[in-house]
Amino acid sequence: MKANVKLISKHRKYSEELKKSIVNDFESGKFSVPQLERLHNISNQSIYNWIYKYSRSNERGQRILEMKDSSTEKLKALEQRIKELEQTVGKKQIQIDYLEKMIDIAKTDLDIDIKKNSNTPQSSGSATTRRK
Structure with a gap:
């Protein structure tokens, strides 16, 4: 008989506040994307997506160079x-x-x-x- 097992999702969910906080840290120049990646253990692609989504200055289709x-x-x-x-x-x-x-x-x-x-x-x- 198989136990009722629930699969754990591999995708982590981050709060909007955390995402905006990370974007603000990037925009203020406190941290670069690789620094934020190491600090929060979050993939750089996720951080770039949040920058495109929440940033006031960066838009999708524009490349961010560091x-x-x-x-x-x-x-x-x-x-x-x-x-x-x-x-x-x-x-x-x-x-x-x-x-x-x-x-x-x-x-x-x-x-x-x-x-x-x-x-x-x-x-x-x-x-x-x-x-x-």
Whole structure:
């Protein structure tokens, strides 16, 4: 006699809230699709389907391309580069201010005009010499 056995479905069902939460994580740039796949143990095809279904920016028929590095990592690297460049510009500005102050001191205290006078005529170069 066979027992009354119910087959368990192999398909998992996910709540709408979970699907939308995963799509929001993807759209905000927190996670890439492969990261979400590993994090939630959900196939990437399911995640892409949810993105097409629930996303405000992606539509079916448009391909979603992702780089290996997540966009947040790239953004952090670019922000760090901007910070370094701003520091370099700041240092250069301090040097310029220092040199301008030294020029002013040389002019007032030592009576030396380091800046080129705009009225000074251009030099004609060295005179040509004749060969013997």
